[in-house]
Amino acid sequence: MTEAPTPTDSVAAVFREEYGRAVSVVLRTTHDLGLAEEAVQEAFAAAFQRWPAEGLPEQPGAWIITTARRRAVDRFRRDAARGEKEAQAALLRTEAEPEPEVFGDDRLKLLFACCHPALAMPARVALALRVLGGLTTAQIAAAFLVPEATMGQRISRAKAKIRDAGIPYRVPSAGELPERLAGVLSTIYLIYNEGYSAELGAPTARTGLRSEALRLARTTSRLLPEEPEPAGLLALLLLSESRREARSGADGVLVPLGEQDRGRWDTALIAEGLAIVRRCLQLGRLGPYQLQAAIQAVHSTAPSTEATDWRRIVRLYDLLLDVSSGPIVRLNRAVAVAEFEGPDAALELVDGLELGGYHVFHAVRADLLRRLGRVHEAADEYTEAARLAPSAGERLLLDARRRALGQV
Known part of the structure; x- marks a missing residue:
C-alpha cells in the first residue's frame, strides 16, 4: 500500500518543480548567480521549517520567489559596500529593465545564461544542471561518469571563474544564442536521462524531469528554427518517450528494447518524431542529435527486433x-x-x-x-x-x- 505523502515530501516536490524557475527570477533581480542560488536555498530552508506546521501556501512557487527576493535584499543590506537604496533598486530592476521577448520562458533563459562561452563545455553543462534543476553533485557526477569529488571541483572552479573574471549572468542576445547552443542541448538531454532513471526507480533520481526536458526541447526548437540540432534533439526525445509505457513491467523490472511489447509504443509520438527526422535529413547538416534520432527512427519503424535494419543502424x-x-x-x-x-x-x-x-x-x-x-x-x-x-x-x-x- 502506497503511503500518503508527508508535509516534508510536499515541500520536496515544490523544490523539484520550482527551484530552477525561482533561481531564474531572482537572478533577474540580483544579476548574481551565487546570491540567487543562496537566496532560493534559504527560502526553501524556511519552507521546510514553516510549511509542515502551517500547510502549503496557495501558490508555493510564488511564496518561494517572494521569500528569496527578500533574502537577496537582506543580503544587499548587510553588505557594507551597498546601501538600502541600491538594494531597493535591485529589487525593482526586473520591472525597470524588461528582458528580451526572444525567450518567453524563465527556465530556458536561465539555461542559456548558464552556458556562457567563457566556461569549458563540461563546466557549462554541469553548472546548468546544478542551477536549473537543483540536481545534486552526485547526480551530475553520475551523468558525466566521473567521481563526485571531481564534479564538485569542476562546479566550484566554474563558479570561481565567473566570480573572478566578472562574467555577467544575463540573458544573451539573439546573436549570441548559437555559440551557447551545444551546452544548452547537452543539458536538456541529460535532464531527460535523469528523468528516465527516475522512471526506473532510481532512489536518487528526480521525477518530472522528462516532461521538463521535452518542454525545453520544444521551446528551443521553436526559438532557433534554422538550427537543425534542436529539432534533432526534440525528435530523439520524442522517439525515446514513445516507448515509456513498454519500458518496465508491472514488477518494475526494466524491459530491454528487444523484448518490449511494440503495441504499447505511442504511435502519435513516433509519427511526430519521424516527421522531424525526415525534415532534418533533408537539410543535410547532420549533427549528433539528428543522427541519434535517425537511429531511434530505424528502431521505431521496425516491426520486431529480428526485422530491424541493423546494417543501416x-x-x-x-x-x-x-x-x-x-x-x-x-x-x-x-x-x-x-x-x-x-x-x-x-x-x-x-x-x-x-x-x-x-x-x-x-x-x-x-x-x-x-x-x-x-x-x-x-x-x-x-x-x-x-x-x-x-x-x-x-x-x-x-x-x-x-x-x-x-x-x-
Whole structure:
C-alpha cells in the first residue's frame, strides 16, 4: 500500500518543480548567480521549517520567489559596500529593465545564461544542471561518469571563474544564442536521462524531469528554427518517450528494447518524431542529435527486433562517430554490430573500451559473453553491472539475467 505523502515530501516536490524557475527570477533581480542560488536555498530552508506546521501556501512557487527576493535584499543590506537604496533598486530592476521577448520562458533563459562561452563545455553543462534543476553533485557526477569529488571541483572552479573574471549572468542576445547552443542541448538531454532513471526507480533520481526536458526541447526548437540540432534533439526525445509505457513491467523490472511489447509504443509520438527526422535529413547538416534520432527512427519503424535494419543502424553509428567519437557511442555501435555480424565481432570492439565504471558496459559485455557460452564470465559481468546500476529496475533485470545462467 502506497503511503500518503508527508508535509516534508510536499515541500520536496515544490523544490523539484520550482527551484530552477525561482533561481531564474531572482537572478533577474540580483544579476548574481551565487546570491540567487543562496537566496532560493534559504527560502526553501524556511519552507521546510514553516510549511509542515502551517500547510502549503496557495501558490508555493510564488511564496518561494517572494521569500528569496527578500533574502537577496537582506543580503544587499548587510553588505557594507551597498546601501538600502541600491538594494531597493535591485529589487525593482526586473520591472525597470524588461528582458528580451526572444525567450518567453524563465527556465530556458536561465539555461542559456548558464552556458556562457567563457566556461569549458563540461563546466557549462554541469553548472546548468546544478542551477536549473537543483540536481545534486552526485547526480551530475553520475551523468558525466566521473567521481563526485571531481564534479564538485569542476562546479566550484566554474563558479570561481565567473566570480573572478566578472562574467555577467544575463540573458544573451539573439546573436549570441548559437555559440551557447551545444551546452544548452547537452543539458536538456541529460535532464531527460535523469528523468528516465527516475522512471526506473532510481532512489536518487528526480521525477518530472522528462516532461521538463521535452518542454525545453520544444521551446528551443521553436526559438532557433534554422538550427537543425534542436529539432534533432526534440525528435530523439520524442522517439525515446514513445516507448515509456513498454519500458518496465508491472514488477518494475526494466524491459530491454528487444523484448518490449511494440503495441504499447505511442504511435502519435513516433509519427511526430519521424516527421522531424525526415525534415532534418533533408537539410543535410547532420549533427549528433539528428543522427541519434535517425537511429531511434530505424528502431521505431521496425516491426520486431529480428526485422530491424541493423546494417543501416551500424552505418548511422559510423556517421555519428565522425562527429561524436566518445566511448559510449562506440559501445552502442558494438551492440548493433552484435546483431549484424555476431557477438564475437562485437566483444572485440567492447573489450577495447575504457568504461569499467559504467554499468551498461558490463551489462553489454555480459550479454555478449552469455551468447558465446562463456557463462561464468557472463555471471561476473552481470554482478558488476548490477552493483553499478543506478536504478532498481535495471538491477532487478541484471540479477534475473545472472540467475538465469544458473550462477548463484
